[in-house]
Amino acid sequence: MSATAGYYITAEVHERLINNFLHVAFCSNSLVFSGTYTLPFPDVPESLQEFIEIDYQISFAESPVIDCTYDLNLFMRARIEGKFVLLGGIELDFEVQIRGEINPGYDQDTSRLTIGLIEIALEDIEINDEYHLSPVIIERLNEILEIIISENLLGDYTSIPISPVIISPKLPEMPDDERFRLPILFGNFKVASPETLVVAINLFDNESGDVNALTDYLNDADLGLAVNEAGMHAIYDFWWENTTWNKVITIPNPPDPPYRYDVEIPDNAEQILEILGWVQTAIIGILTAGIYTEESSIDALWIDFQMSIAFEQFDFSFNSDGTISMSTEFTLDLEAVVSMQVTTTDLWLFGAIEGEPETRNLQVFTGRVRDLVVRIDSASVQFYLNEDNRLTVDLRSLDIDLPLDWDMPELILDAIVDFVVGYAVESMPPFVIAPAMFEGELPGTDMTISAGFSSIQVTDEDAAVTASLITSGVETYAAFIANRDTGEVHRRVCEYGRKIKRINREYYCRLEDALAAGYNGCYYCLREYDTG
């Protein structure tokens, strides 16, 4: 079963997650709409203009609820309340129960998922008529109400934004410019199960894919993201071409002196040490005055490195067993100067006279290569969800071919390999193949969100990751906190509100509910509602 069905990317969202964030949106007071409706009467004199204008304010009376139905449709249920001001001052309160078929959407400016109503049914309308208006007027008001709600809730600008940012267009280490964000567009969507909404994402003008073949891979997690091989290539190519990541590393940074790498002299490498000793003797130069070095003590051994590595882009492809083959190469400039500190005892005249021990530093090898192509092959990788909530791969093992022809002792070659390979592997550019599943902040709130990894599923064509989102109490999120002990109500962000003992807390999404329950506004954060 394919998680992407030919699309570059698909995202799956559990209805529970959407409803949680609709609750946050509701409690953040971001679902309030207001305006003026002008009755469609022609040629109304200027003096009567105010009588054909109806001011209105509508908001949700409770959190709207999204429902993926068993017949695989997507609906929203909501109770809306509001107020009309008509005929120059008459105020009418109303409540409306609605049920609407919805479409998910994507706001490119905010990178947020949106819910847009495509059809709406007013199930129950209730107007609080304290003025005893005639049934004809009430009937007309109902019609106007229907138009207002329809126009507001079905209009583009009132599509409901869902927090957090899901499928972030930001890639790491990229220039801070809109052009370098992933050009994400939402494509088809499907209710894949009675709990799961799956959305196909169009990227780089690619719109291929079969929406009917999309399946539910969420397995009751909150959020899922799947990327196919072609999508990974497209994203990785885009990232590699534009990233600010430094693809060339130089050690040390000029003009710093060469990097000194101390080599531990092991106990069990007599033959290697022999080499060093003999070569050192050769370097000292015997016989210029009949001298040779009888005995040497190696006090320290080190290599001074200067190195530059220019990385190339990874090649990768999916295998039929769900693994990925990866390879790359880098170009190496390397200079290694091997030095020792030795204490020598020289014998004069070929052993006839013993000199005083003398300590000195000796350069015993110098090697230089330029533009050496180092091949990395047979890399094995593991998919995982990184700390940026991004599907990525972790290199687990790789083969490196270092075509170095330096005839040096094993000890020195081993140290050179350690240095070059260590830096090369640790400095490799990241492998950016997917957008982040979500961003960690909830716009308009002080809440943060993190992912609890659920599953990774890799096939021969795509990789899908699912996660459960962990938030600081999204289900009970409330914009206001009342103190049962003091009788005051605070904004959530008020420092006095934060100090309230948990046992004394009462949460309210709407301030009017807290005031109606008898709480008094905080002097500092809700002074206009502080009655002393």
Add this chain to the structure above:
Amino acid sequence: MKKRISNSRSIKEFHHPVLDDIKDRLKKDPTLVQRFKDDFQGTIRDLGIVYGDKEKNKLKRDWQKWVREDLRNKMEGVPKDKIPYYSMVRNGKPISIRVFLTTDGKVRKIQPREDEI
């Protein structure tokens, strides 16, 4: 850790006409030790030994070459799995390194197999 190395064997096994000539003369006439000590170059000249810069340089090159060959011969006797990278270089192959990355991102090399060397 300090390692002490003796060159006794190598200096004894290395042969060169000038060196052998001086060694022979020292054996036959121990008084030459003091004369060499007092005036090495003068004694060389007095003994009729031709030992100018040209000879010195040749002796040095021969010594280095001998040391290198001696080393390589010695390394031939070392099991290849003890000196895999050196063996690859000597065999004209690139140094092949198998690397594993630990979960904390550290690089761990794997010893090459005998057939990879």
